Amino acid sequence: MRHLLYGAFWIAIYLVLAVSPLLVLLVGGAPSGRDFWRDFSVGLGFSGLSMAGLQFFLTGRFKWLTLPYGIDVVYHFHRQISIIAFFFILSHPAILILSSPETLSVLRPSEVPWRIAAGVAALVLFATIITTSVYRGRLGISYERWRVIHGYAAVAAAALGVMHIMGVDYYSHAPAKRLFWIALGAAWVLALVYVRIGKPAMMLRTPxxxxxxxxxxxxxxxxxxxxxxxxxxxxxxxxxxxxxxxxxxxxxxxxxxxxxxxxxxxxxxxxxxxxxxxxxxxxxxxxxxxxxxxxxxxGMFTIDRHLAPGYVFIAGGVGIAPVMGMLRTLADRGDKRPLFLFYCSRSWEETTFREEIGGLEGRVDLKTVYVVESPNPGWAGETGYMSAQILARRLTTPERLEYQYFVCGPHPMQMAVKDALDELGVPGEQVQSESINFI
Amino acid sequence: MRETYSTHIALLTGFLILVVTAAFAIIQNPQLAALDGRSAPALPHSVEGRERCLACHGRDSARPYPQRHLGWKEAHCLRCHDGMPLPKSSDETGGRSAAPAESAHVFNAAPVPHPIEGYESCLGCHHPDNGILRAPSSHGKWPEDGCTGCHAEGP
Known part of the structure; x- marks a missing residue:
């Protein structure tokens, strides 16, 4: 309950900060309104840029921020809200042009002023960020290169966006409003400085x-x-x-x-x-x-946060890594609770840690079911993909509805297992999963 | 699973921000207060008979409005400039306008060297493309009923 309230609190804070440029205008007095579409488009630009600036906090890995949700949820939220923010930002010029086609005249090379050039450049950079993030795989960009592009483009886009607002100077003309945008930009820079300089400097002490x-x-x-x-x-x-x-x-x-x-x-x-x-x-x-x-x-994918009379681990491929961390810990603690491991792999030869898992079965109350996609001739165990039938066949204890389930593996496997557990009547809140693919 | 949770939070948050933004535009729209401490330059000529500001000050005209005013509607001009109430439309004034006295001073436009009365249309003789005494090509987009807005009837 405490985490729920804490989580709702941060969402409320995010909302207020995202619309803060508009609130400042409404509370502090704004210059003449124009027509609805023009003010709506400007409002979308303000909100979109504010949301884009808040991404520096969302990706800053602040523990006080990630605690109620888990960092995977915060990162996925960052990804989804970025796309929404981009459409807000894109709608700004789109609505301006649709409602007043003569606005296109500012793009004439001979006339384009720096404030418009800054806005267009910011839009292009935001489009680059979204495109390279959503289609990184198809574009063949490596994770490392993508991070470099993502980081520098984000800083440049936010800076150009603020320059555009300052240059247009309509809603930001009053000194207090200029100060507000400067303070907002400074807060984004501070978050960035902490992430890129402050935190790495602290890490130097713990090599x-x-x-x-x-x-x-x-x-x-x-x-x-x-x-x-x-x-x-x-x-x-x-x-x-x-x-x-x-x-x-x-x-x-x-x-x-x-x-x-x-x-x-x-x-x-x-x-x-x-x-x-x-x-x-x-x-x-x-x-x-x-x-x-x-x-x-x-991360929240831990038995220490989800206490239960027994645990069921369902892993696919290298998804066994965090599960091994939990099994080894339970063994070191001398835990006596019943544990089940369903481990899916391509072949028996590729079943990571299979020898050590056999050893762990002697240290804790662990029952392991291997599900092999391409079994060798003579394989007597489960084959194919994880399913409700395999779970029902191998997990016969009536206490299974009391257990906590930890699922880690490729996304399609996670979705299939969620459906299978749902079919077996396992409450959704007892199914834990985490994806650390943060692109 | 948890991705679905974060997607729902993002969609809800985005929707709420959109609602606040629309509310801003609705609240903002009818407000017509002066700009933050800025005053718009007063008009150097009277508005009467020249209520179609964009006829002379459109983006492609000889004296276009400033680029910063892009997106403002014609009806907005007089809200800031001169602070005068909107004049009647040209339909109500019978189409052709009386020549204001300050026209020549403002635009340095040559006076009409003949009486106006009796001529149905200026363009009959002064059409920029095929008139006998063509108006300059820069006048091509100006409305016919705007001629006497600048060119006063001469003595």
């Missing part, structure tokens, strides 16, 4: 060193990281952190990975990473002794 790189089944690698000159990281099982490897913490190149190690050990942190992209395909080349930094922990 890690790669002790070894372990080859795992399923084209995956586990980085074993040791704290270098500090007490290490305290995290909850199932959480994740942003890893900067072999670079300065001021580098924009960092990637989110789940902790696969036990939360009961802070003398080392393990991250299990599958070869999927530019960065991950080079993990195997990481030399022991490489300097690393971790920004974390983050």
């Amino acid at each position: 890690y060193r790669v002790e070894k790189v372990l080859k795992e089944r399923g084209s995956s690698w586990t980085l074993v990281l040791k704290p270098d000159g500090h007490r290490g990281l305290t995290f909850k099982p199932g959480q994740f952190g942003w890893l900067t490897l072999g670079r300065s913490p001021f580098s924009i190149r960092e990637n989110p990975f789940s902790f696969s190690s036990s939360a009961m050990r802070n003398d080392e942190v393990r991250m299990t990473i599958k070869e999927l992209g530019d960065f991950t395909s080079r993990i195997r080349e990481t030399a022991p002794g490489t300097r690393a930094y971790i920004d974390g922990p983050y």
